[in-house]
Amino acid sequence: MENTHLTTTNSTGPTLASVLKSVQISPNADKTLWIATVVAAICGGLYGYDTGIISGALLLIKQDFHLTITQQEWVASAILAGAAVGAIGFGWSSEKFGRRATVIFVTAIFVMGSIACSLAPSINLLITARFFLGLAVGGSTQVVPTYISELAPPARRGNLVTLFNVAIGIGILLANIAGLMMRDEWGWRPMVAAAALPAAFVFIVMFFLPKSPRWAARNEGLDVAAEQLGRIRNTRESVQKEVREIHSNMQKIDTTERGWKGLMLPWVRPAVIAALGVAFFTQAGGLEMMIYYTPTFLTDAGFGPQWSLWASLGVAIVYCVMTLLGCLFVDRIGRRRLMLIMGPGAVLSLVGLGICFALHPAPGSVGSFAVLAFLLLFMLFNSGGIQVVGWLTGAEMFPLPMRGAATSAHAAVLWGSNLVVTATTLELVQTLTLGGTMWFYAGVNLVSVIFVFLLVPETAGASLENIETTLRQGTFRPRIGQSPKIIDNL
Numbered sequence: 001m002e003n004t005h006l007t008t009t010n011s012t013g014p015t016l017a018s019v020l021k022s023v024q025i026s027p028n029a030d031k032t033l034w035i036a037t038v039v040a041a042i043c044g045g046l047y048g049y050d051t052g053i054i055s056g057a058l059l060l061i062k063q064d065f066h067l068t069i070t071q072q073e074w075v076a077s078a079i080l081a082g083a084a085v086g087a088i089g090f091g092w093s094s095e096k097f098g099r100r101a102t103v104i105f106v107t108a109i110f111v112m113g114s115i116a117c118s119l120a121p122s123i124n125l126l127i128t129a130r131f132f133l134g135l136a137v138g139g140s141t142q143v144v145p146t147y148i149s150e151l152a153p154p155a156r157r158g159n160l161v162t163l164f165n166v167a168i169g170i171g172i173l174l175a176n177i178a179g180l181m182m183r184d185e186w187g188w189r190p191m192v193a194a195a196a197l198p199a200a201f202v203f204i205v206m207f208f209l210p211k212s213p214r215w216a217a218r219n220e221g222l223d224v225a226a227e228q229l230g231r232i233r234n235t236r237e238s239v240q241k242e243v244r245e246i247h248s249n250m251q252k253i254d255t256t257e258r259g260w261k262g263l264m265l266p267w268v269r270p271a272v273i274a275a276l277g278v279a280f281f282t283q284a285g286g287l288e289m290m291i292y293y294t295p296t297f298l299t300d301a302g303f304g305p306q307w308s309l310w311a312s313l314g315v316a317i318v319y320c321v322m323t324l325l326g327c328l329f330v331d332r333i334g335r336r337r338l339m340l341i342m343g344p345g346a347v348l349s350l351v352g353l354g355i356c357f358a359l360h361p362a363p364g365s366v367g368s369f370a371v372l373a374f375l376l377l378f379m380l381f382n383s384g385g386i387q388v389v390g391w392l393t394g395a396e397m398f399p400l401p402m403r404g405a406a407t408s409a410h411a412a413v414l415w416g417s418n419l420v421v422t423a424t425t426l427e428l429v430q431t432l433t434l435g436g437t438m439w440f441y442a443g444v445n446l447v448s449v450i451f452v453f454l455l456v457p458e459t460a461g462a463s464l465e466n467i468e469t470t471l472r473q474g475t476f477r478p479r480i481g482q483s484p485k486i487i488d489n490l
Contacts, residue, residue: 014223016247022223023239026231033232036209037148037160040103042202043140044164046110048171049195050133051079052291052316056179057188059295064188065123069426076293078127080419082134083141084412090139091408095259098219099147099212106143107206109136110199118193134415136199142411145395146403150212151232154463158331161392166327169320169383172291176316214400214464217246245465252472253401262402263409270476271397271467272406274456276413278339281448282390283418285346286441287382289425290315290375297434298371311372318379319387326388334460335389336452336478342385343449349378350442358435386448390414396459399468454478 014022026032054076062072086106093102113133120126145161152160178191210231217225225246229239257265263272294312330338353374361367394410429437457478459467470476 014221016222016244019223019226020240020243023226023236023243024230025234025236025239029230029232029234032210033151033160035205036151036232037163039202039205039209040144040147041163041167042198043103043106043110043144044167045171045174046107046195046199046202047137047140048168048173049175050110050114050137050171050192051288052172052175053178053191053195054079056176056295056312057191060188061126065126067123069430071123073423073426074127075123075130077419077423078130079134079137080415080422082131083138083415084134084419086135086138087142087411087415088138088408089135090142091404091411093139094143094146094407095215095404098215099143099150100206100209102139102143103147104203104206106136106139107199107203109133109139111196111203114193114196114199118189138411138415141391141414142407145391146407147212149392149395149464150214151210153233153238154461154466155331157396157464158335158392158460159327161395162323162327162330162388164391165323165388166320169316169323173313173316173320176313180310180313213242214246214403217250218400222247222250242463245463249400249465249468257399257401259402260405262399263406267471267474268399268402270455270457271399271471272409274476275393275397275406275410277451278386278390278393278456279410279413280417281444281451282386283414284421285382285386285445285448286350286421286438287319287379287387288418289421289441290379291319293425294375297429311375314372314376315379318376319383322380322384323388326384330388330392331460334458335392336456336458338384339386339389339452339456340449342381343445343452345381346378346385347442347445347449349374349381350438350445353378354435354438354442356435357438358433382445386452393456393459396464397467399471400464 058072058076061067061075065071067075090102090106093105097105109132113129113136116129117126117133120129145164148161148164149157175191178186178194182191210228211220211224213225213228216228222243226239226243229242233239233242256262262268294315298307298311326338333341353371356367356371356374359367361371391414394407394414398406398410425437428440432440455478457476462470467476
Protein backbone atom coordinates (compact mmCIF):
# COMPACT_ATOMS: atom_id res chain seq x y z
CA MET A 1 0.00 0.00 0.00
CA GLU A 2 1.35 3.42 -0.85
CA ASN A 3 2.25 5.52 2.19
CA THR A 4 0.53 8.81 2.80
CA HIS A 5 3.04 11.49 3.76
CA LEU A 6 2.40 14.65 5.75
CA THR A 7 3.36 17.88 4.05
CA THR A 8 4.08 21.34 5.38
CA THR A 9 2.43 23.08 2.46
CA ASN A 10 -0.54 22.43 0.24
CA SER A 11 -1.55 23.50 -3.24
CA THR A 12 -2.68 26.91 -1.99
CA GLY A 13 -0.10 27.36 0.77
CA PRO A 14 3.32 29.02 0.58
CA THR A 15 6.26 27.12 -0.87
CA LEU A 16 9.42 26.41 1.10
CA ALA A 17 11.31 28.99 -0.96
CA SER A 18 8.76 31.71 -0.25
CA VAL A 19 8.74 30.86 3.45
CA LEU A 20 12.54 31.10 3.64
CA LYS A 21 12.52 34.39 1.76
CA SER A 22 9.90 35.97 4.03
CA VAL A 23 11.62 35.16 7.37
CA GLN A 24 11.50 38.09 9.78
CA ILE A 25 13.57 38.37 12.97
CA SER A 26 12.33 40.01 16.15
CA PRO A 27 14.77 42.46 17.78
CA ASN A 28 13.80 40.94 21.15
CA ALA A 29 14.34 37.31 20.13
CA ASP A 30 16.75 36.32 22.92
CA LYS A 31 14.62 38.03 25.53
CA THR A 32 11.47 36.32 24.24
CA LEU A 33 13.13 32.90 24.33
CA TRP A 34 14.23 33.42 27.92
CA ILE A 35 10.85 34.75 29.04
CA ALA A 36 9.01 31.82 27.41
CA THR A 37 11.39 29.33 29.00
CA VAL A 38 11.26 30.84 32.48
CA VAL A 39 7.49 31.35 32.52
CA ALA A 40 6.81 27.81 31.31
CA ALA A 41 9.38 26.46 33.78
CA ILE A 42 7.44 28.03 36.66
CA CYS A 43 5.13 25.04 36.22
CA GLY A 44 8.05 22.98 37.50
CA GLY A 45 8.12 25.21 40.58
CA LEU A 46 4.41 24.56 41.07
CA TYR A 47 5.04 20.82 40.79
CA GLY A 48 7.89 21.06 43.30
CA TYR A 49 5.89 23.15 45.74
CA ASP A 50 2.66 21.17 45.52
CA THR A 51 4.44 17.84 46.00
CA GLY A 52 7.06 19.11 48.46
CA ILE A 53 4.66 20.97 50.75
CA ILE A 54 3.34 17.65 52.01
CA SER A 55 6.67 17.06 53.78
CA GLY A 56 5.94 19.73 56.40
CA ALA A 57 2.15 19.78 56.12
CA LEU A 58 1.68 16.04 56.65
CA LEU A 59 2.58 16.31 60.33
CA LEU A 60 -0.21 18.89 60.78
CA ILE A 61 -2.71 17.05 58.57
CA LYS A 62 -2.02 13.88 60.56
CA GLN A 63 -2.99 15.70 63.76
CA ASP A 64 -6.09 17.38 62.28
CA PHE A 65 -7.56 14.22 60.74
CA HIS A 66 -5.97 11.59 63.04
CA LEU A 67 -4.47 9.67 60.13
CA THR A 68 -3.22 6.10 60.06
CA ILE A 69 0.00 5.18 58.21
CA THR A 70 -2.03 4.04 55.20
CA GLN A 71 -4.00 7.32 55.14
CA GLN A 72 -0.75 9.31 55.33
CA GLU A 73 0.54 7.41 52.31
CA TRP A 74 -2.69 8.13 50.43
CA VAL A 75 -2.50 11.85 51.18
CA ALA A 76 1.10 11.95 49.97
CA SER A 77 0.55 9.74 46.93
CA ALA A 78 -2.87 10.96 45.68
CA ILE A 79 -1.20 13.80 43.81
CA LEU A 80 1.10 11.27 42.15
CA ALA A 81 -1.81 9.10 41.02
CA GLY A 82 -3.38 12.19 39.48
CA ALA A 83 -0.05 13.06 37.88
CA ALA A 84 0.18 9.68 36.16
CA VAL A 85 -3.32 10.18 34.72
CA GLY A 86 -2.63 13.80 33.76
CA ALA A 87 0.62 12.88 32.02
CA ILE A 88 -1.27 10.59 29.65
CA GLY A 89 -4.40 12.72 29.25
CA PHE A 90 -2.62 15.95 28.43
CA GLY A 91 -0.54 14.25 25.76
CA TRP A 92 -3.67 14.24 23.58
CA SER A 93 -4.26 17.92 24.35
CA SER A 94 -0.64 18.75 23.53
CA GLU A 95 -1.01 17.19 20.08
CA LYS A 96 -4.51 18.48 19.38
CA PHE A 97 -4.38 22.04 20.68
CA GLY A 98 -0.65 22.68 20.93
CA ARG A 99 2.00 22.90 23.63
CA ARG A 100 1.28 26.50 24.60
CA ALA A 101 -2.49 25.97 24.86
CA THR A 102 -1.94 22.88 27.01
CA VAL A 103 0.29 24.82 29.41
CA ILE A 104 -2.60 27.28 29.76
CA PHE A 105 -5.04 24.42 30.53
CA VAL A 106 -2.61 22.98 33.07
CA THR A 107 -2.12 26.23 34.97
CA ALA A 108 -5.88 26.71 35.26
CA ILE A 109 -6.07 23.32 36.99
CA PHE A 110 -3.15 24.31 39.24
CA VAL A 111 -5.15 27.32 40.43
CA MET A 112 -8.37 25.39 41.07
CA GLY A 113 -6.61 22.37 42.58
CA SER A 114 -4.56 24.40 45.07
CA ILE A 115 -7.65 26.22 46.30
CA ALA A 116 -9.66 22.98 46.51
CA CYS A 117 -6.95 21.32 48.64
CA SER A 118 -6.82 24.26 51.03
CA LEU A 119 -10.61 24.16 51.56
CA ALA A 120 -11.03 20.37 51.93
CA PRO A 121 -13.17 19.66 55.04
CA SER A 122 -12.41 15.93 55.28
CA ILE A 123 -9.59 13.51 54.55
CA ASN A 124 -11.47 11.93 51.62
CA LEU A 125 -12.06 15.30 49.96
CA LEU A 126 -8.44 16.27 50.58
CA ILE A 127 -7.27 13.11 48.83
CA THR A 128 -9.69 13.80 45.96
CA ALA A 129 -8.50 17.41 45.63
CA ARG A 130 -4.85 16.34 45.63
CA PHE A 131 -5.64 13.83 42.87
CA PHE A 132 -7.22 16.66 40.85
CA LEU A 133 -4.19 18.86 41.50
CA GLY A 134 -2.04 15.96 40.36
CA LEU A 135 -3.62 16.15 36.90
CA ALA A 136 -1.91 19.53 36.49
CA VAL A 137 1.36 18.27 37.94
CA GLY A 138 1.45 15.37 35.47
CA GLY A 139 0.30 17.49 32.57
CA SER A 140 3.02 20.05 33.22
CA THR A 141 5.74 17.41 33.25
CA GLN A 142 4.48 16.11 29.92
CA VAL A 143 4.10 19.37 28.05
CA VAL A 144 6.54 21.89 29.53
CA PRO A 145 9.82 20.07 28.76
CA THR A 146 8.48 19.36 25.27
CA TYR A 147 7.47 22.99 24.75
CA ILE A 148 10.86 24.29 25.87
CA SER A 149 12.82 21.70 23.87
CA GLU A 150 10.93 22.66 20.69
CA LEU A 151 11.68 26.33 21.28
CA ALA A 152 15.35 25.89 22.19
CA PRO A 153 18.29 25.96 19.75
CA PRO A 154 20.25 22.66 19.81
CA ALA A 155 23.35 24.03 21.58
CA ARG A 156 21.25 25.40 24.48
CA ARG A 157 18.49 22.81 24.68
CA GLY A 158 19.91 21.03 27.72
CA ASN A 159 20.38 24.28 29.65
CA LEU A 160 16.91 25.58 28.83
CA VAL A 161 14.93 22.36 29.35
CA THR A 162 16.63 21.66 32.68
CA LEU A 163 15.42 25.06 33.94
CA PHE A 164 12.26 23.03 34.54
CA ASN A 165 14.28 20.90 36.99
CA VAL A 166 15.72 24.02 38.62
CA ALA A 167 12.20 25.34 39.09
CA ILE A 168 11.20 22.03 40.69
CA GLY A 169 14.07 22.45 43.13
CA ILE A 170 13.07 26.02 43.92
CA GLY A 171 9.48 24.91 44.48
CA ILE A 172 10.57 22.14 46.85
CA LEU A 173 12.85 24.57 48.69
CA LEU A 174 10.05 27.10 49.11
CA ALA A 175 7.75 24.34 50.31
CA ASN A 176 10.28 23.32 52.96
CA ILE A 177 10.80 26.91 54.06
CA ALA A 178 7.04 27.26 54.41
CA GLY A 179 6.88 23.99 56.31
CA LEU A 180 9.62 25.05 58.71
CA MET A 181 8.92 28.75 59.20
CA MET A 182 5.20 29.17 58.64
CA ARG A 183 3.41 26.00 59.59
CA ASP A 184 2.74 27.14 63.16
CA GLU A 185 1.66 30.65 62.13
CA TRP A 186 -0.22 29.74 58.96
CA GLY A 187 -1.35 26.16 59.39
CA TRP A 188 -1.34 23.77 56.45
CA ARG A 189 -4.30 25.24 54.53
CA PRO A 190 -2.75 28.64 53.59
CA MET A 191 0.52 26.85 52.84
CA VAL A 192 -1.26 24.72 50.24
CA ALA A 193 -3.30 27.61 48.81
CA ALA A 194 -0.22 29.79 48.19
CA ALA A 195 0.57 27.94 44.94
CA ALA A 196 -2.52 29.41 43.25
CA LEU A 197 -0.89 32.85 42.80
CA PRO A 198 2.10 31.89 40.60
CA ALA A 199 -0.15 29.51 38.68
CA ALA A 200 -2.49 32.39 37.84
CA PHE A 201 0.50 34.47 36.69
CA VAL A 202 1.64 31.76 34.25
CA PHE A 203 -1.93 31.30 33.00
CA ILE A 204 -2.12 34.96 31.95
CA VAL A 205 1.39 35.40 30.51
CA MET A 206 1.31 32.24 28.38
CA PHE A 207 -1.27 33.82 26.07
CA PHE A 208 1.43 36.22 24.83
CA LEU A 209 4.29 33.75 24.29
CA PRO A 210 5.33 31.86 21.12
CA LYS A 211 3.84 28.58 19.99
CA SER A 212 6.06 25.56 19.46
CA PRO A 213 7.49 25.90 15.92
CA ARG A 214 7.53 22.11 15.45
CA TRP A 215 3.85 21.77 16.42
CA ALA A 216 2.96 24.77 14.26
CA ALA A 217 4.76 23.30 11.23
CA ARG A 218 2.74 20.12 11.39
CA ASN A 219 -0.62 21.64 12.27
CA GLU A 220 -0.69 25.21 10.93
CA GLY A 221 1.92 25.33 8.18
CA LEU A 222 5.59 25.97 7.61
CA ASP A 223 5.02 29.72 7.34
CA VAL A 224 3.59 29.82 10.88
CA ALA A 225 6.54 27.76 12.13
CA ALA A 226 8.95 30.24 10.54
CA GLU A 227 7.06 33.12 12.11
CA GLN A 228 7.32 31.54 15.57
CA LEU A 229 11.04 30.81 15.07
CA GLY A 230 11.54 34.43 14.06
CA ARG A 231 10.33 35.46 17.50
CA ILE A 232 13.03 33.40 19.29
CA ARG A 233 16.07 33.29 16.95
CA ASN A 234 18.42 36.24 16.39
CA THR A 235 19.53 35.55 12.80
CA ARG A 236 17.67 34.84 9.57
CA GLU A 237 20.22 32.13 8.74
CA SER A 238 19.46 30.14 11.91
CA VAL A 239 15.72 30.32 11.22
CA GLN A 240 16.19 29.26 7.60
CA LYS A 241 18.38 26.32 8.63
CA GLU A 242 15.81 25.07 11.16
CA VAL A 243 12.95 25.55 8.73
CA ARG A 244 14.80 23.44 6.15
CA GLU A 245 15.45 20.70 8.74
CA ILE A 246 11.83 20.72 9.90
CA HIS A 247 10.60 20.63 6.30
CA SER A 248 12.94 17.76 5.42
CA ASN A 249 11.84 15.68 8.39
CA MET A 250 8.19 16.41 7.76
CA GLN A 251 8.50 14.97 4.26
CA LYS A 252 9.71 11.66 5.75
CA ILE A 253 6.78 11.27 8.12
CA ASP A 254 4.33 8.52 7.34
CA THR A 255 0.82 8.72 8.78
CA THR A 256 1.32 5.23 10.26
CA GLU A 257 4.04 6.72 12.49
CA ARG A 258 1.76 9.13 14.32
CA GLY A 259 0.63 8.77 17.92
CA TRP A 260 0.77 5.68 20.09
CA LYS A 261 1.12 3.24 17.20
CA GLY A 262 4.32 4.99 16.19
CA LEU A 263 5.93 3.93 19.47
CA MET A 264 5.59 0.30 18.42
CA LEU A 265 7.80 0.73 15.34
CA PRO A 266 11.13 -1.15 15.56
CA TRP A 267 13.26 1.85 14.60
CA VAL A 268 11.80 3.89 17.49
CA ARG A 269 12.38 1.16 20.07
CA PRO A 270 15.93 2.23 21.13
CA ALA A 271 14.61 5.68 22.10
CA VAL A 272 11.63 4.15 23.92
CA ILE A 273 13.88 1.85 25.94
CA ALA A 274 16.45 4.55 26.73
CA ALA A 275 14.01 7.36 27.61
CA LEU A 276 11.49 5.29 29.56
CA GLY A 277 14.26 3.44 31.39
CA VAL A 278 15.85 6.69 32.52
CA ALA A 279 12.38 7.95 33.50
CA PHE A 280 11.80 4.88 35.68
CA PHE A 281 15.13 5.14 37.47
CA THR A 282 14.76 8.90 37.94
CA GLN A 283 11.93 8.30 40.40
CA ALA A 284 12.55 4.71 41.52
CA GLY A 285 16.00 5.65 42.84
CA GLY A 286 14.49 7.05 46.03
CA LEU A 287 14.85 10.83 45.74
CA GLU A 288 11.13 11.52 46.08
CA MET A 289 11.09 9.23 49.11
CA MET A 290 13.61 11.57 50.74
CA ILE A 291 11.71 14.71 49.75
CA TYR A 292 8.36 13.47 51.07
CA TYR A 293 9.40 11.48 54.12
CA THR A 294 12.67 12.88 55.53
CA PRO A 295 10.93 14.46 58.57
CA THR A 296 8.96 11.24 59.11
CA PHE A 297 12.08 9.05 58.84
CA LEU A 298 14.11 11.15 61.24
CA THR A 299 11.26 11.59 63.72
CA ASP A 300 10.70 7.82 63.78
CA ALA A 301 14.46 7.36 64.28
CA GLY A 302 14.28 9.45 67.46
CA PHE A 303 15.15 12.92 66.21
CA GLY A 304 12.96 15.85 67.26
CA PRO A 305 10.40 17.31 64.83
CA GLN A 306 12.22 20.67 64.58
CA TRP A 307 15.58 18.98 63.86
CA SER A 308 13.89 16.76 61.27
CA LEU A 309 12.35 19.75 59.49
CA TRP A 310 15.73 21.51 59.37
CA ALA A 311 17.24 18.36 57.85
CA SER A 312 14.43 18.33 55.29
CA LEU A 313 15.25 21.95 54.45
CA GLY A 314 18.88 20.92 53.93
CA VAL A 315 17.72 18.22 51.53
CA ALA A 316 15.73 20.80 49.55
CA ILE A 317 18.67 23.24 49.42
CA VAL A 318 21.02 20.58 48.06
CA TYR A 319 18.43 19.52 45.48
CA CYS A 320 17.96 23.11 44.35
CA VAL A 321 21.69 23.88 44.10
CA MET A 322 22.57 20.64 42.30
CA THR A 323 19.82 20.93 39.72
CA LEU A 324 20.99 24.49 39.02
CA LEU A 325 24.58 23.27 38.53
CA GLY A 326 23.31 20.43 36.36
CA CYS A 327 21.36 22.92 34.26
CA LEU A 328 24.53 24.95 33.69
CA PHE A 329 26.75 22.00 32.76
CA VAL A 330 24.50 19.35 31.18
CA ASP A 331 25.20 20.55 27.63
CA ARG A 332 28.93 20.81 28.31
CA ILE A 333 29.35 17.49 30.15
CA GLY A 334 26.67 15.52 28.32
CA ARG A 335 23.59 13.65 29.51
CA ARG A 336 25.04 10.13 29.58
CA ARG A 337 28.36 11.11 31.12
CA LEU A 338 26.68 13.14 33.88
CA MET A 339 24.57 10.12 34.91
CA LEU A 340 27.58 7.80 34.87
CA ILE A 341 29.68 10.19 36.95
CA MET A 342 27.07 10.85 39.63
CA GLY A 343 25.29 7.47 39.81
CA PRO A 344 27.95 5.50 41.75
CA GLY A 345 28.07 8.26 44.37
CA ALA A 346 24.33 7.88 44.96
CA VAL A 347 24.80 4.11 45.46
CA LEU A 348 27.58 4.53 48.05
CA SER A 349 25.69 7.28 49.88
CA LEU A 350 22.65 5.06 50.37
CA VAL A 351 24.83 2.20 51.55
CA GLY A 352 26.37 4.51 54.16
CA LEU A 353 22.97 5.91 55.15
CA GLY A 354 21.63 2.39 55.63
CA ILE A 355 24.55 1.51 57.91
CA CYS A 356 23.96 4.63 60.00
CA PHE A 357 20.24 3.90 60.41
CA ALA A 358 21.00 0.29 61.29
CA LEU A 359 23.23 1.46 64.16
CA HIS A 360 20.40 3.64 65.61
CA PRO A 361 22.50 6.70 66.51
CA ALA A 362 21.34 8.90 69.37
CA PRO A 363 20.32 12.47 68.50
CA GLY A 364 23.32 14.78 68.81
CA SER A 365 25.85 11.96 68.50
CA VAL A 366 28.52 11.58 65.81
CA GLY A 367 26.30 8.94 64.19
CA SER A 368 23.40 11.39 63.88
CA PHE A 369 25.60 13.83 62.00
CA ALA A 370 26.74 10.95 59.78
CA VAL A 371 23.05 10.32 58.96
CA LEU A 372 22.69 13.92 57.84
CA ALA A 373 25.96 13.81 55.87
CA PHE A 374 25.03 10.66 53.93
CA LEU A 375 21.50 11.97 53.35
CA LEU A 376 22.84 15.19 51.84
CA LEU A 377 25.46 13.29 49.81
CA PHE A 378 22.75 11.13 48.29
CA MET A 379 20.78 14.24 47.37
CA LEU A 380 23.93 15.77 45.86
CA PHE A 381 24.72 12.80 43.61
CA ASN A 382 21.15 11.89 42.66
CA SER A 383 19.77 15.37 42.04
CA GLY A 384 22.94 16.45 40.23
CA GLY A 385 22.89 13.42 37.95
CA ILE A 386 19.88 11.44 36.82
CA GLN A 387 17.40 14.03 38.12
CA VAL A 388 18.84 16.61 35.74
CA VAL A 389 18.55 14.25 32.78
CA GLY A 390 15.34 12.41 33.62
CA TRP A 391 12.91 15.00 32.26
CA LEU A 392 15.22 16.03 29.43
CA THR A 393 15.47 12.65 27.69
CA GLY A 394 11.74 12.39 27.12
CA ALA A 395 11.66 15.86 25.60
CA GLU A 396 14.46 15.29 23.08
CA MET A 397 14.76 11.59 22.16
CA PHE A 398 11.43 10.96 20.45
CA PRO A 399 10.65 11.73 16.77
CA LEU A 400 8.07 14.39 15.95
CA PRO A 401 5.28 12.08 14.62
CA MET A 402 4.80 10.36 17.98
CA ARG A 403 6.32 12.96 20.32
CA GLY A 404 3.04 13.80 22.05
CA ALA A 405 2.22 10.17 22.83
CA ALA A 406 5.83 9.40 23.70
CA THR A 407 6.21 12.26 26.16
CA SER A 408 2.91 11.19 27.75
CA ALA A 409 4.29 7.68 28.21
CA HIS A 410 7.55 9.13 29.52
CA ALA A 411 5.80 11.33 32.10
CA ALA A 412 3.43 8.48 33.05
CA VAL A 413 6.43 6.23 33.79
CA LEU A 414 7.98 8.99 35.88
CA TRP A 415 4.83 9.45 37.89
CA GLY A 416 3.91 5.78 38.02
CA SER A 417 7.27 4.84 39.52
CA ASN A 418 7.05 7.85 41.86
CA LEU A 419 3.62 6.67 42.98
CA VAL A 420 4.86 3.15 43.68
CA VAL A 421 7.77 4.47 45.76
CA THR A 422 5.67 6.97 47.71
CA ALA A 423 2.76 4.60 48.34
CA THR A 424 4.97 1.79 49.65
CA THR A 425 7.81 3.55 51.47
CA LEU A 426 6.43 3.59 55.01
CA GLU A 427 5.32 -0.04 54.82
CA LEU A 428 8.68 -0.99 53.29
CA VAL A 429 10.40 0.64 56.25
CA GLN A 430 8.23 -1.38 58.61
CA THR A 431 9.19 -4.59 56.76
CA LEU A 432 12.89 -4.00 56.02
CA THR A 433 13.71 -1.32 58.68
CA LEU A 434 15.09 2.08 57.72
CA GLY A 435 18.57 0.68 57.10
CA GLY A 436 17.27 -2.16 54.93
CA THR A 437 15.17 0.26 52.90
CA MET A 438 18.21 2.41 52.14
CA TRP A 439 20.15 -0.68 50.98
CA PHE A 440 17.23 -1.70 48.77
CA TYR A 441 17.33 1.67 47.01
CA ALA A 442 21.12 1.49 46.77
CA GLY A 443 20.56 -1.63 44.66
CA VAL A 444 18.05 0.20 42.46
CA ASN A 445 20.57 2.98 41.84
CA LEU A 446 23.29 0.44 40.95
CA VAL A 447 21.00 -1.12 38.34
CA SER A 448 20.32 2.34 36.91
CA VAL A 449 24.04 2.97 36.38
CA ILE A 450 24.38 -0.32 34.51
CA PHE A 451 21.31 0.50 32.41
CA VAL A 452 22.66 3.91 31.37
CA PHE A 453 26.07 2.44 30.53
CA LEU A 454 24.61 -0.23 28.26
CA LEU A 455 21.57 1.40 26.66
CA VAL A 456 21.56 5.21 26.78
CA PRO A 457 23.45 7.14 24.05
CA GLU A 458 24.59 10.75 24.19
CA THR A 459 22.29 13.40 22.72
CA ALA A 460 24.06 16.61 23.78
CA GLY A 461 24.54 19.04 20.91
CA ALA A 462 22.29 17.21 18.44
CA SER A 463 19.22 18.89 17.00
CA LEU A 464 15.86 17.17 17.43
CA GLU A 465 15.92 16.45 13.70
CA ASN A 466 19.43 14.94 13.94
CA ILE A 467 18.31 12.61 16.73
CA GLU A 468 15.33 11.47 14.64
CA THR A 469 17.65 10.81 11.69
CA THR A 470 19.92 8.53 13.76
CA LEU A 471 16.88 6.55 14.89
CA ARG A 472 15.72 6.07 11.32
CA GLN A 473 19.25 5.04 10.27
CA GLY A 474 19.62 2.58 13.18
CA THR A 475 22.67 4.36 14.66
CA PHE A 476 21.05 5.51 17.91
CA ARG A 477 23.22 3.57 20.38
CA PRO A 478 25.91 4.20 23.00
CA ARG A 479 29.53 3.54 22.20
CA ILE A 480 30.95 1.50 25.05
CA GLY A 481 34.38 2.53 26.25
CA GLN A 482 34.49 6.05 24.88
CA SER A 483 32.75 9.39 25.26
CA PRO A 484 29.91 8.81 22.81
CA LYS A 485 28.03 11.08 20.48
CA ILE A 486 25.23 9.67 18.42
CA ILE A 487 25.74 12.36 15.78
CA ASP A 488 29.01 11.99 13.82
CA ASN A 489 28.81 15.18 11.82
CA LEU A 490 28.23 17.77 14.54
